[in-house]
Structures are given as C-alpha cells and as structure tokens.
Amino acid sequence: MKRFNKRNYSKRFNFLGLAISLVFLGLILYSSRLQIVNYYIYASEVNANVIKQRKIAAERGNIYDRNGVLLASSIFQNDLYIIPHYFHDDINLICANIKVDCNVLANKLERFPLNRLLVVKNIGDDLAEVYKKIPGLFVFRYPIRQYNSETATTHIIGYNGRINRSMLNENEDSIYADDDVVGQAGLEYIYNHELHGVNGAEQYVLMADGLELLSPNRFLPKDKVIIKPEKGNNLILSIDDRIQLAFAYAMQQHKGGAVMIDVHTGQIIAMYSNPNFDPNFIRKVFGDLNHPLMNRTISSYAPGSTFKLVTALAALELGLIDPHKKFECHGSYSFGGRVWHCWKHEGHGALDMRDAIKHSCDIYFYQIAQKVGLANIIKYAKMLGLGEHTGIDLDSESTGRLPAIKGSTPGTLLNTVIGQGVVQITPLQLANAYATIVNGGELHVPRLASLGDKPTILKENHFKKSSIDFLMDALYAVVQEEGGTAYYSKSSIVEVAGKTGTAQVAGLDKKKKDNAWFVGFYPVVEPQIAVCVFVEQGEHGSSVAPIAFKAIEEYSKEHAPYSHPSQN
Amino acid sequence: MHLTVIRRRIRQRFRKINKITDKLFSRPYFKAIFVLNLIALLNFYSVAGKHAFFSQLFVFIIGSAVAVFISNVDYEWIKRFAIPVYISICGLVALVATIGTRINGARRWLKLGYFTLQPTELLKVALILMIGFYLQARTKPNTRNGRQYNLFDLIIPLLFTFLPLILVLKQPDLGTAIICLLITGSILFFMGIEKRTLVLIILVLFSGGFTGWKHLKPYQRDRVINFLNPDTDSRGKNWQSHQSIIAFGSGGLFGKGTKKGPETQLGYLPERETDFALASLAEEHGFVAITVVLLMINFVIMKLLFIARNARDRFSAVFATGVAFWLGCQAVINAAMIMGLLPVVGVPFPIISYGGSSLLTILLAMGVVANIEKG
Numbered sequence: 023m024k025r026f027n028k029r030n031y032s033k034r035f036n037f038l039g040l041a042i043s044l045v046f047l048g049l050i051l052y053s054s055r056l057q058i059v060n061y062y063i064y065a066s067e068v069n070a071n072v073i074k075q076r077k078i079a080a081e082r083g084n085i086y087d088r089n090g091v092l093l094a095s096s097i098f099q100n101d102l103y104i105i106p107h108y109f110h111d112d113i114n115l116i117c118a119n120i121k122v123d124c125n126v127l128a129n130k131l132e133r134f135p136l137n138r139l140l141v142v143k144n145i146g147d148d149l150a151e152v153y154k155k156i157p158g159l160f161v162f163r164y165p166i167r168q169y170n171s172e173t174a175t176t177h178i179i180g181y182n183g184r185i186n187r188s189m190l191n192e193n194e195d196s197i198y199a200d201d202d203v204v205g206q207a208g209l210e211y212i213y214n215h216e217l218h219g220v221n222g223a224e225q226y227v228l229m230a231d232g233l234e235l236l237s238p239n240r241f242l243p244k245d246k247v248i249i250k251p252e253k254g255n256n257l258i259l260s261i262d263d264r265i266q267l268a269f270a271y272a273m274q275q276h277k278g279g280a281v282m283i284d285v286h287t288g289q290i291i292a293m294y295s296n297p298n299f300d301p302n303f304i305r306k307v308f309g310d311l312n313h314p315l316m317n318r319t320i321s322s323y324a325p326g327s328t329f330k331l332v333t334a335l336a337a338l339e340l341g342l343i344d345p346h347k348k349f350e351c352h353g354s355y356s357f358g359g360r361v362w363h364c365w366k367h368e369g370h371g372a373l374d375m376r377d378a379i380k381h382s383c384d385i386y387f388y389q390i391a392q393k394v395g396l397a398n399i400i401k402y403a404k405m406l407g408l409g410e411h412t413g414i415d416l417d418s419e420s421t422g423r424l425p426a427i428k429g430s431t432p433g434t435l436l437n438t439v440i441g442q443g444v445v446q447i448t449p450l451q452l453a454n455a456y457a458t459i460v461n462g463g464e465l466h467v468p469r470l471a472s473l474g475d476k477p478t479i480l481k482e483n484h485f486k487k488s489s490i491d492f493l494m495d496a497l498y499a500v501v502q503e504e505g506g507t508a509y510y511s512k513s514s515i516v517e518v519a520g521k522t523g524t525a526q527v528a529g530l531d532k533k534k535k536d537n538a539w540f541v542g543f544y545p546v547v548e549p550q551i552a553v554c555v556f557v558e559q560g561e562h563g564s565s566v567a568p569i570a571f572k573a574i575e576e577y578s579k580e581h582a583p584y585s586h587p588s589q590n
Numbered sequence: 591m592h593l594t595v596i597r598r599r600i601r602q603r604f605r606k607i608n609k610i611t612d613k614l615f616s617r618p619y620f621k622a623i624f625v626l627n628l629i630a631l632l633n634f635y636s637v638a639g640k641h642a643f644f645s646q647l648f649v650f651i652i653g654s655a656v657a658v659f660i661s662n663v664d665y666e667w668i669k670r671f672a673i674p675v676y677i678s679i680c681g682l683v684a685l686v687a688t689i690g691t692r693i694n695g696a697r698r699w700l701k702l703g704y705f706t707l708q709p710t711e712l713l714k715v716a717l718i719l720m721i722g723f724y725l726q727a728r729t730k731p732n733t734r735n736g737r738q739y740n741l742f743d744l745i746i747p748l749l750f751t752f753l754p755l756i757l758v759l760k761q762p763d764l765g766t767a768i769i770c771l772l773i774t775g776s777i778l779f780f781m782g783i784e785k786r787t788l789v790l791i792i793l794v795l796f797s798g799g800f801t802g803w804k805h806l807k808p809y810q811r812d813r814v815i816n817f818l819n820p821d822t823d824s825r826g827k828n829w830q831s832h833q834s835i836i837a838f839g840s841g842g843l844f845g846k847g848t849k850k851g852p853e854t855q856l857g858y859l860p861e862r863e864t865d866f867a868l869a870s871l872a873e874e875h876g877f878v879a880i881t882v883v884l885l886m887i888n889f890v891i892m893k894l895l896f897i898a899r900n901a902r903d904r905f906s907a908v909f910a911t912g913v914a915f916w917l918g919c920q921a922v923i924n925a926a927m928i929m930g931l932l933p934v935v936g937v938p939f940p941i942i943s944y945g946g947s948s949l950l951t952i953l954l955a956m957g958v959v960a961n962i963e964k965g
Contacts, residue, residue, distance in 0.1 A: 035895050042891055042918055043892065045918075046887070053877060057877040059840060065840040071701070071858055072853070230857035
C-alpha cells in the first residue's frame with residue numbers, strides 16, 4: 023500500500039517531535055532545579071513536617087541529711103496511654119490489671135479513636151514493661167519527686183510544682199521548659215537551679231493524621247535521643263535527721279517550731295515546725311486552718327522573758343549595772359502612772375542579776391531598763407541579729423520587729439524589756455542570738471545546705487568574756503539550780519542551760535493560753551549548740567523545755583558532754 | 591509417554607513463548623514500556639502495598655498478552671472494530687454515570703466482581719479509534735491529500751468527543767475531560783485546519799472557557815485560584831500541591847530509598863500511588879528515576895510520531911498521533927502538576943500512576959500501534 027502524504031506531513035512530525043522533546047527537557051531541567059539546586063530547602067521542609075522534638079525531663083538532684091539519710095529522691099513514674107486506632111487487643115485484659123472502669127474506658131475508646139488517651143497514672147515498672155510491647159499502648163515515663171516519709175524535714179525541703187510564667191521568662195537562655203516541675207518553696211525553691219538538672223531532648227516522627235509513628239527508625243538518624251538529660255546536683259544538708267525526728271516526736275501535740283543550731287558555724291542541725299504535712303500529697307493540706315504549710319521557726323512571735331538577756335547583756339557590756347547589786351521586787355512596780363506586776367505577784371524580794379535571770383523577775387529588769395535605755399537595748403538586739411533577716415537559705419523568712427526609738431513611750435521600754443508589746447522575733451533568730459552570746463559575739467548566717475563550707479559571719483561583736491561567763495552561769499542556774507524557772511522540768515541525762523519565756527498572746531481572748539519559749543545551749547561549758555523551742559499556747563516556758571531536752575539528749579548520744587565547773 | 595517426547599514438547603512450548611517475547615521486545619518502545627512498568631512496580635511495592643502491586647502485575651501480564659495478540663491480528667479488523675468499540679465504551683461510561691461506584695464523591699468506577707473498571711480510560715483509546723476511522727472514511731481517493739479541514743468536517747469528530755464528555759463531566763472527572771479535548775483538538779489541528787475555522791474555534795474555546803468556569807465545582811475553582819496564588823496558607827487548600835512539591839524536591843539526586851520517604855510513607859503526600867505517584871517516586875528514588883521516566887515516555891512518544899509519519903493510511907496516522915498526544919498530555923500535565931507548575935487536576939501519569947484500567951488501555955493501544963507499524 024502506498025504511504026499516505028508522507029511528503030507533506032514529515033516536516034510537521036519532525037517539528038512536533040522536537041517541540042515535545044523540548045517540553046520534556048524542560049521538565050527534566052525543572053525537576054533538577056527542585057531536586058538538586060533547591061534540595062536542602064525542601065528536605066528541611068519535610069523534616070520540619072515530620073520530625074518533631076520533645077523534652078526528656080531531667081531528674082532532680084537528691085537531698086541528703088548530714089549522715090547521708092535520703093530525704094528527697096527522684097523516682098520514675100509510668101503513665102499508661104492508649105491510642106485506640108492502633109489498639110486491637112481485648113480491652114478487658116488491661117482493665118483486669120489496673121483499677122479502671124472498663125465500660126468507661128471502652129466508651130472513651132469508641133468516642134476518640136485517633137486521640138492519645140490517658141488510661142491510668144502511675145503503673146508499676148513490671149506492668150509498664152509488658153504494656154509497652156502491646157501495639158496501641160504507650161508508657162510515658164518521667165521523673166517525679168519522692169519524699170522520704172520517715173523523715174520530718176518537710177518545711178525545710180519545701181515542695182515542687184509546675185513552673186510559672188514569671189520564672190520561665192526570668193532569664194532568656196533559660197534551662198527550663200514550659201512544663202517543667204520546679205521548686206516552689208523551701209530548699210527546693212532556693213536551690214532549684216542546682217537541683218533541677220538539664221533537660222534532654224528526643225526526636226519522634228509525626229504522621230499526617232497527627233499520630234506518632236510507632237517504629238520511626240527508618241526516618242530518624244541513628245539515635246532518637248539528641249540531648250541526654252543530666253540529673254541535677256545532689257544537696258547535702260547540715261540537718262541531722264535523728265534530732266529532727268526527736269523534735270517531731272516531742273512536739274506531736276503542739277503547734278510551734280524548734281531550731282537547733284551549731285554555735286560555731288551557724289549550721290542548722292535541726293529545724294522543725296509542727297503541724298507537719300506529707301509533701302508527697304501536698305494538695306491535702308491546702309486550706310487546713312492549722313496552717314501546716316507555715317514554717318513556724320521563721321515566723322515571728324513575741325519572745326517573752328527570753329528577751330531579758332538582751333538587756334542583761336547590754337547592761338554588762340556597757341558597765342551600767344553592777345550585776346551583784348540587789349534590787350527589790352515586791353510584786354508590783356509603779357511607773358508612768360501605771361502599776362506593773364511581776365509574774366510572781368507576791369514578789370521575789372531582793373535579788374541580783376543572776377537571781378533575776380534565774381527567777382525571770384520582771385521588776386528587776388524594769389528597774390535596770392531605766393538605766394540601760396531603749397536605744398541600747400535595741401542596739402544590742404541588733405548586734406545579736408534580732409529583728410533582721412538572718413539570711414538563712416529559706417524563702418519567706420520573717421524579719422521580726424523591734425520597737426522604734428522615735429515615738430516610744432516609757433511603757434514601750436518596759437514592755438520591750440520583757441519581750442512583750444511591739445517586739446517580735448522568730449525562733450531561728452532567737453537560737454542564733456543565744457548562739458552569738460555563747461560563742462563570744464560572732465553572729466553567723468544560719469545555713470541549711472552548706473555543710474563543710476566556712477561559716478559566713480554576719481556581724482563580728484567582741485563581748486567581754488566576763489559578761490559572757492556571767493550570763494552563761496545565770497542561764498545554768500535557770501535550769502540546773504533549785505528555784506530556776508526550768509528546774510522542775512530539767513533532764514536527768516543532759517546538762518543544759520537556758521532561759522524560759524512566756525509571752526501573752528496579743529488580744530484579750532482569755533481562753534487562749536500564753537505562748538511558751540525555751541532557748542538554751544549545750545554543753546554548759548564550751549557550748550556547741552543552741553536550741554530554741556517555741557510552742558503556740560504552750561502555757562509556760564518550763565512546760566516546753568523538755569522538748570529541747572529530748573532533742574539535746576538525742577544530740578548528746580553522738581557528742582560527749584562536759585560538766586559544769588561549779589560541780590567539780 | 592516417553593520422557594524425551596515430553597522434553598521436546600516443553601522445548602517447543604518454550605520456543606513459542608520465546609517467539610512471542612521476541613516479538614514483544616524487538617520493538618524498542620515496548621522495551622521502554624516494560625522499563626516504565628518495572629519502575630512503577632518498584633514504586634507500588636514501596637507505597638501501595640501487596641494487593642496493588644500484584645493486581646498491577648497481573649494487569650501488566652494480561653495486557654501484554656492481549657497487546658501481542660492485537661499486534662498480530664489483521665489490520666482491517668481493527669478498523670472494522672472502531673465503531674462497535676466506541677459505542678460499547680460510551681455505553682459503559684453511561685452505565686458508570688448511573689450505577690457506578692462512588693469513591694471520594696466521584697462516580698468513576700464500575701464494579702465487575704473482583705475487579706473495578708474505569709471506562710473513561712478506555713474511552714480515550716476508543717475516541718482516538720473513532721476519529722481515525724472517521725477521518726479515514728472522509729479521505730476520498732480523489733481528494734488532494736493536503737486538503738485542510740473546514741468547520742463542517744470537524745463537527746462530527748467534535749460530536750464524538752463532546753457526547754461522552756458530558757457524561758464524564760457528570761462523574762465528575764475534569765482531568766479525563768481535559769485530556770479527551772486535548773487529544774481531539776490536537777489530532778484535528780495536526781491533521782490540518784483552515785485558518786478561518788481555527789479562529790472560530792479559538793473564539794468558541796474562550797467563551798466556552800468563560801462559561802465553563804461558571805460551572806466548575808467549588809473545589810475545582812479553588813484549585814485554579816490556589817494555583818494562580820500559591821502563597822496561600824500551606825495547611826489550607828494548597829496543602830496537596832505544597833506537599834507534592836516538597837516531597838518531590840526532598841528526593842535529591844538518588845532519593846531516600848524504598849519505603850524511606852517520610853512524605854510518602856506517613857500520609858503527608860495525598861494519592862501517593864495514583865495521581866501523585868510521580869512525587870512518591872521522586873522522593874524515594876530521586877532525580878535519577880524521574881529523568882529515566884521522563885526520557886522513556888519521551889522516547890515512546892517520539893517513536894509513535896515516527897510511526898505516524900510512516901503510516902500506511904490516515905487511520906494509522908491519526909491513531910499513532912492520538913496515542914502520542916494522549917500519553918504526552920497526561921505525562922506533561924501530571925509532571926507539571928506534581929512540580930507545582932499546574933493546578934491539581936486528576937490526571938494520572940501513564941503507567942507510573944496506579945490504575946488497572948489505565949495500564950490496560952495503554953497496553954491495548956500499544957498493541958494497535960505495533961499492528962500499524964508492521965504494515
């Protein structure tokens with residue numbers, strides 16, 4: 023057969039073939055532009071689409087007491103999640119092992135097939151290992167804080183919580199992620215930066231339907247974990263947990279606080295506030311009217327007679343009073359148009375300073391106060407760190423309060439001298455003040471978490487040895503000599519010197535008992551520790567002194583006591 | 591029976607098979623089709639799962655056998671079959687419009703027991719057959735061969751095209767409609783049209799385009815608008831196109847490897863084995879695979895044009911040209927769509943996109959082409 027019109031069409035075919043080839047060449051060139059020239063742009067866009075990052079929370083550092091007892095540790099919690107879309111097993115098998123209502127769960131699975139649903143929090147490690155392997159089940163493992171519930175360091179350690187916005191925005195190159203758990207109170211808060219650790223990061227693969235790919239190894243480079251989390255530093259406290267427990271045991275029935283402090287270093291050996299709470303279940307105590315979250319050792323109260331020692335110290339140091347000169351106490355004293363009573367209404371008779379401290383005579387101190395003056399009392403109170411921040415490594419410490427000289431009345435002076443009226447100080451300040459007296463005048467910054475560090479000296483006072491010895495002897499008499507205010511509650515095991523205090527509760531509620539104080543030191547010669555116990559409505563100083571004695575007994579098991587020179 | 595006899599018979603069988611395969615592969619464009627199929631199967635293995643892989647393999651084997659059969663039948667037979675084939679396939683398209691299976695809102699498939707058939711694919715080749723047949727019949731022995739067609743000559747082939755297209759658009763299947771129009775238009779243009787007629791047609795097309803725009807479905811309009819304004823939110827309606835481009839580009843020179851393309855494997859790329867199969871191929875096998883595919887298709891088209899040039903009569907010329915335009919249009923439109931040069935239209939890439947009907951149609955057409963070439 024004759025070929026059709028070859029001559030006329032062949033040109034057209036050639037042209038067409040060339041045109042089509044050019045089109046395809048263009049397509050190939052354009053695809054080289056996409057795939058070779060701009061490869062990195064598209065590859066990074068795909069990565070941004072697919073590969074996502076999430077944090078691996080760092081473990082918080084542990085907290086130990088001075089003997090290595092674990093007070094707070096980091097443990098892992100496993101939460102079980104389910105994605106119904108991937109889950110093809112029998113749901114009843116899972117409900118059987120955990121406390122979850124199967125009907126509720128099954129209903130949930132039906133309603134949200136593509137969601138990641140929480141089944142139950144905190145399942146055991148062995149159960150987690152099993153469930154991890156079942157398709158559709160996911161175990162989210164993350165560190166949480168575990169507090170040793172056999173210790174009594176709650177108020178010191180504080181507690182953690184979800185980070186807040188202001189903390190997150192505080193520093194630009196923040197180590198914190200927006201869902202981190204950080205310290206909210208106590209040492210957890212103060213040392214959060216050290217305890218927190220550094221969060222890690224891992225990659226995962228997100229599918230177009232919003233679910234995570236189960237076996238992402240094909241799409242990820244080598245290791246999923248791109249930054250390994252670093253555990254926070256451990257914290258070793260100067261706290262001795264045994265003494266802490268002794269305080270806790272002795273204060274079971276009371277509301278109050280107790281502090282034991284090393285007089286040479288300012289290290290805090292025990293610091294206990296009652297009522298206590300379990301920091302593992304902190305939500306339970308919110309709204310409790312006993313205010314268990316309040317740390318009473320750093321809250322301020324009227325110090326009562328324990329404050330008399332400040333006046334005595336000022337009088338001795340300034341040489342204004344001869345300590346052996348006797349003053350008369352008839353049970354009442356007229357001053358400023360008002361009659362002031364001694365706590366002992368029949369009066370103590372004639373007594374010198376040692377006896378006045380021993381019996382805690384108010385009238386004696388009313389009289390010497392006139393000579394010492396309010397300005398000197400306040401000056402010496404400040405030298406002992408009263409009414410000022412101690413600088414302890416805890417948050418929300420109360421400053422306490424001293425009267426202002428300006429605008430003061432003679433009544434202010436008399437109230438101040440017996441630790442009533444305007445004066446308010448914290449148990450910690452008082453313990454630190456007595457520690458300053460017995461160590462010769464070095465006011466330390468009390469520390470909880472710097473065991474082994476050199477003590478930080480806040481104020482360097484040089485008290486005369488004679489006046490220190492005189493006061494220590496007088497405080498010895500308070501507890502150890504018959505007639506002393508704490509004599510009847512003295513310990514048969516340890517020899518302690520100290521001062522009682524009984525402060526009227528502000529307000530005229532007659533039903534309320536007085537607040538009770540005891541502050542002392544141990545051993546009576548070359549003291550090592552100072553102790554302060556405060557009990558709200560404890561009635562009388564002598565009735566709370568045994569709390570201090572119990573703790574000192576515990577302390578003395580480790581440290582040999584010295585006997586008083588007067589007995590030798 | 592003696593063992594040697596069996597051996598001899600087996601050898602004879604093999605010889606027969608060898609003859610068939612020899613015939614198949616002696617033609618270089620069959621080799622190109624074969625290579626394209628291998629690439630497509632590799633891609634299906636990676637992205638479409640076992641079922642799709644084997645069903646496509648099955649269609650390939652059956653289709654090749656039918657193609658070999660068609661290439662060996664008498665040439666005149668094929669011409670004789672043009673009208674019945676066209677009518678029956680138009681019937682199938684009409685059937686789809688009434689009882690077809692609906693997938694993703696479009697009614698395009700006919701369920702035939704275990705298989706589903708997409709008659710619109712067959713319609714393309716039937717259309718080419720019909721136009722070829724008509725033009726051949728219009729070529730009177732005494733007319734000048736170079737005579738150009740006027741409007742009256744074009745009315746009937748255009749009718750052949752538009753009648754089934756009404757049904758196609760009803761499915762709706764804009765992609766197929768566009769391809770069919772392009773095939774008819776380019777065949778007619780290529781075979782020669784008077785200048786007056788050409789101007790008229792262009793005017794009609796413009797006004798038709800204007801009214802057609804008014805009748806587009808909202809999603810179809812969105813695609814066009816998104817194409818013209820590509821900076822819209824990539825999570826929005828332009829999402830498909832955006833995913834396609836980044837999947838394509840991120841393949842690089844050699845691709846990420848089988849089953850290793852995240853866009854493809856994780857569901858970001860839509861229609862990864864059908865309309866966007868070329869993008870998944872690009873992501874997993876890179877620039878190299880894309881170049882091979884485009885060159886192969888280009889080669890097949892060139893070969894078809896040469897066959898058309900050397901054809902024995904107008905029917906052959908029209909058929910080969912039609913098939914060349916058909917494959918070329920689909921390949922270029924699909925590739926351009928995947929690279930973001932055109933809006934998203936449902937036009938599959940020949941052979942590379944999954945679809946039994948489409949592959950079968952191409953293989954049948956190749957059988958006819960081989961038959962034409964022989965003569």
